[in-house]
Amino acid sequence: MASFFDEKEREENNVTKSFNEFRNQVLGKGYNIDGAYGNQCWDGYAKYCQYLGYPYANCTTSGYVKDIWNNRKTNGMLKNFVEVEIMQPGDIAVFKEVKGWTPLSHIAIFVKDLGNGYGLFLGQNQGGANGNFNEVKFPYSATFATAFRPKMFANSSETVLNKIPNDFIKESATFYCNVDKINIRLAPSLKGQLTGDWYENGMTVKYDGYVKREGYVWISWVSSKTKNRHWMAVGELNKNGYNTKPYGTFK
Incomplete structure (x- = not known):
């Protein structure tokens, strides 16, 4: 996928690269950080925290990793991570007790979206030999409501996004x-770089998909003139994520 970076976009690319470096280091390998019960999913999470230079939280209530999310407000997680609802590569997801998927809860690192309500996750004790790190498909419905994004990654914002992101809906x-008037931008964000063009009352545009970010719906298309991907906010979302204040009509 081609991208055209300015300084901020290069910063975001470095976030992905840092996660990919960790991924390449651990795939197929196993780590027993606490010295108990072999290579558990908690040990994989702890290994990632060590890589990030962050302290890790323990399972102090039930003994299972669901405690990391349930006790997040008191166990120190929010000192080094921010809660997010839409995951990007490198975010930590905690899974609920879901029969057939994660019956004792689980913790893993988001790799990429697979579509149809599933994502690919990097973790331990999820079917790899000896519990070693591997990548497995899990349903988002099995995760808790929020994931944890390392704060070192959270402040990077794209001002140019000339590619299809994971949360893109075709x-x-x-x-x-x-x-x-609605400004056209090079990324689906109020910080997105302006193109200098805009749409006015009565104008139309054909688009190929959209994302929901920062409380807005952002449609997207590839400019026939510049060949860059353009983004435009076309409505405001309510607390349930519905476009209740559209800036036009859709057909």
Whole structure:
């Protein structure tokens, strides 16, 4: 996938590279950080924390990793991680007790979206030989409501995003603007670099998909003139994630 980076986008790319470096270091290997019960999923999480230079939390209530999420407000997790609802590579996900998937709870690191409600996760004790690190498909429905993003990664923001992100939802449709002006940006963010162009009342654009970020719906298309991917906010989301204040109509 081609990307056109400015300084901030290069910073985001370095975030992914850092996670990929960890991934390449541990895949197929096993770590028993606490010296008990072999290569457990908690040990994989602890190994990642060591790589990041962060202290790790322990399972102090039930003895299972669900404690890391349940006790997040008191166990120190929020000192070095921020809670997010949409994951990016390198975020830590904690899984609930779900029969057929994670019956004793589980913890792993998000790698990428696989579509249809599933993601690929890097972790230990999830089917690899001797409990070693491997990558497994899990349903998002098995995760707790939020994941943990390392703070060193959380402040990076894309001002240019000329690629399809993991949270992109494909949709081929036309947007009909009915407000005075909407700026066109190079990333789906209020910090996204402005193109200098905009859409006005009565103008239309064909788009190929959208994302939901920062409380807005952002449609996207590839400019026939510049060949760059463009982004535009077309409505405001309510607390349930629905576009209740659209800036036009969709057909």
